Amino acid sequence: xxxxxxxxxxDIGDYADVPVIDVYVAVGDAIAADGALAxxxxxxxxxxxxxxxxxxxxxxxxxxxxxxxxxxxxxxxxAAAPAQAAPAASADAAITAAPVATSMAAxxxxxxxxxxxxxxxxxxxxxxxxxxxxxxxxxxxxxxxATAIAPPPVEAAAAPVATHASPSVRKLARELGVDLxxxxxxxxxxxxxxxxxxxxxxxxxxxxxxxETGSPAPAAGGAGLTLAxxxxxxxxxxxxxxxVPLSRIKKxxxxxxxxxxxxxxxxxxxxxxxxxxxxxxxxxxxxENAKGxxxxxxxxxxxxxxxxxxxxxxELNSSLDGDALILKKYYHIGFAADxxxxxxxxxxxxxxxxxxxxLASEAGALADRARAGKLAPAEMSGASFTISSLGGIGxxxxxxxxxxxxxxxxxxxxxxxKPVWNGETFEPRLTLPLSLSADHRVVDGALAxRFLAHLxxxxxxxxxxxx
Numbered sequence: 273x274x275x276x277x278x279x280x281x282x283d284i285g286d287y288a289d290v291p292v293i294d295v296y297v298a299v300g301d302a303i304a305a306d307g308a309l310a311x312x313x314x315x316x317x318x319x320x321x322x323x324x325x326x327x328x329x330x331x332x333x334x335x336x337x338x339x340x341x342x343x344x345x346x347x348x349x350x351a352a353a354p355a356q357a358a359p360a361a362s363a364d365a366a367i368t369a370a371p372v373a374t375s376m377a378a379x380x381x382x383x384x385x386x387x388x389x390x391x392x393x394x395x396x397x398x399x400x401x402x403x404x405x406x407x408x409x410x411x412x413x414x415x416x417x418a419t420a421i422a423p424p425p426v427e428a429a430a431a432p433v434a435t436h437a438s439p440s441v442r443k444l445a446r447e448l449g450v451d452l453x454x455x456x457x458x459x460x461x462x463x464x465x466x467x468x469x470x471x472x473x474x475x476x477x478x479x480x481x482x483x484e485t486g487s488p489a490p491a492a493g494g495a496g497l498t499l500a501x502x503x504x505x506x507x508x509x510x511x512x513x514x515x516v517p518l519s520r521i522k523k524x525x526x527x528x529x530x531x532x533x534x535x536x537x538x539x540x541x542x543x544x545x546x547x548x549x550x551x552x553x554x555x556x557x558x559x560e561n562a563k564g565x566x567x568x569x570x571x572x573x574x575x576x577x578x579x580x581x582x583x584x585x586x587e588l589n590s591s592l593d594g595d596a597l598i599l600k601k602y603y604h605i606g607f608a609a610d611x612x613x614x615x616x617x618x619x620x621x622x623x624x625x626x627x628x629x630x631l632a633s634e635a636g637a638l639a640d641r642a643r644a645g646k647l648a649p650a651e652m653s654g655a656s657f658t659i660s661s662l663g664g665i666g667x668x669x670x671x672x673x674x675x676x677x678x679x680x681x682x683x684x685x686x687x688x689x690k691p692v693w694n695g696e697t698f699e700p701r702l703t704l705p706l707s708l709s710a711d712h713r714v715v716d717g718a719l720a721x722r723f724l725a726h727l728x729x730x731x732x733x734x735x736x737x738x739x
Contacts, residue, residue, distance in 0.1 A: 277325055279309060279346040285650030287314050289339040291438060297347065301329045309347050310334060313438050313524075314649045327351040337436065437464040444527040445469050447535065466527035474502060521614035532676045537712045540671040540683075541720045544703040545728035547573075547687060551702055553734065565633075570687075570704075571607060572632035574659055577730040578682060579603045579624040580737055582657055585723045587714055589656050591677040597714060606655030606675065607635060609642040616642045617675065619655045663687065663704075672709050679714045682727075683707035704731065 284290060294311040297303055308320040309329075331348040334340060436459075437445070437452055444466055445452050455472045457464045507513045518526070547570075554568050561567070582589040582603060591598045603624040606617040618638035623631060641647050660672045661684040672683040685705040691698040706728060710720045730736050 275351050276330060277327070277349045277351055279321065279324060279349065281312070281321065281340050281342055281344040281346060282648070283342055283650060284312065284314070284319065284648065285653050287649055288341040290314050290341065292334050292336055292338045292340060293438070295332065295334065295336055297329045297332060299329055299332060303327060303329055303349060312340065313520075319649060321346055323347075323349055325349060325351045436462050438524070441466050441469060441527065444531060447531050448473055466523065469527075470530070519613040521611070521616060525614065528676070529673055532673050536674045536676060538671075538674045538709045539712050539717065539720070540707055540709045541717070541724055542669050543706045543708075543721075543724040543728050544690075545706055545731040546692070546701050547704045547731050548702040550731055550734060551687070566629045567632060567636075568628055569632045569635065570663065571635050571659070571661060572628045573731065573734075574661070574682070574684060575605050575607070575620065575623050575631050575635070576628055576737065577727055578605060578657060578659060580730055581723055581727040583624070584726055585719065587719060588680045588710065588723055590679055590714060591656075592679065592711070592714060600656045602656060604654045604656050606652075606658040607638075608658065608660040609639045611643045611645070613645065616647060616652060617655065617658060618642055618647060618651055619653065621654065658682070659684065667705075669705050669707050671707065674709050674711055679711040680720075680723075681709050683709065 281290075290312045292310055293313045296308050296310060303309070303323045303326065305324070305326045306322040307326075309323055310321050312319045312321065327349045329347055330350050333345040333347055436457065441464055442452065444450075445455070448469065450469055450472060452464055452469075455464050455468050458468050459465045550573055551570075554570065554573065557566065557568050586599050587597070589600050589603065591600070602622060604619050604621045605623040606619045608615050608617055618635075618641070620626070620631065620634055620638070626634070638647070638651065641651070655675070656678060658672075658675045658678060658681045660681060662670065663684050663686045665686070667685040668688075669685060670683050672681045674681050683706070685707070687702050687704040689700050690703045692701040692703070706724060708720055708724045715723075
């Protein structure tokens, strides 16, 4: 007797109403085991839902544009052979499959379709935006831009207009004060992209003021904010070119990076840590366990030391929420992982309660999954502090972008031998460049420097971790 396998949306973390951006199968299609059925997109990542078995698709229970949550029905597949027992749940489990009797499938009620995208209302008023973001520099630019592009008051509530945009694009629109119902869409099937939002903002800033037509009003004082238009260049006239589309990860992260760079008044502080003793200890342990499963990495020491420093300076393990500072009692450490499609940030949860060996093992496994594109959204969310290490590549210093809603991020470059004065003579010491970018609204220069100096001290003498 043939067996129908019901495929449901797996654990996707603390996400609900995740949009379906692609459906790859139709009724009657043959599908291989692990073949992609559909793709979901959160504001941080995309996720393919694979088929648990090879077989024939008998029913497709969702469509592009639906918004789903964990447990939502995806499809019914008639297994090509008797279904094998499902493997035990693992970190990379991608579906929840349950056998369904063929006779029952014929009488099962049709699933309710997800609600369509709700209308996006206008953002905060110009006064509210100005109150939240004031001062000089990048934050002042955002205040002025938001004031310039905010739509005029509406006397009567208009009927909601459906817009088709991902959560990350909607969040970008809210940050910039853009009404998505006014933004022309260039994506497939009327989908609004991040580039559409930024293009609309640029157009609004350059357009003449005309309040009666809904165009942006001039800035107070009669002088409008004028930006030079983005250069439009036919590069091909200068020589051969190739046009390569950005990866989905880069397109999604680009909007967040631009927002964080403009909205967060970050300052970067630099310090060198003497890791001569740490590196000798690390290599000794790895030699002693050459045939074992323990292989300590520098990242494990950085995570362990960062947690200790965050416990000493809790403001760096916080987030701004309006006028309140949320001090977190947990230590979930994200680390930037380089993948063929761009940077992603896996998160090690409760890092403070894990040993160096556990941290090294978990970080290695997450990095492997990231490079294979197998990370689940839940494995990239909830970080309270992030480490971005370029040590395997090189460099002497850089300014990492703070990953909102966090308030600080640690950048690490390649360690190098340097002559260090010990009071009597110079001696060679292995030094590790550290770069801390911190939100100056929460972390001032004195606090950032104390944190960085304390962290360097922990790395220089691991015995301090016992204090």
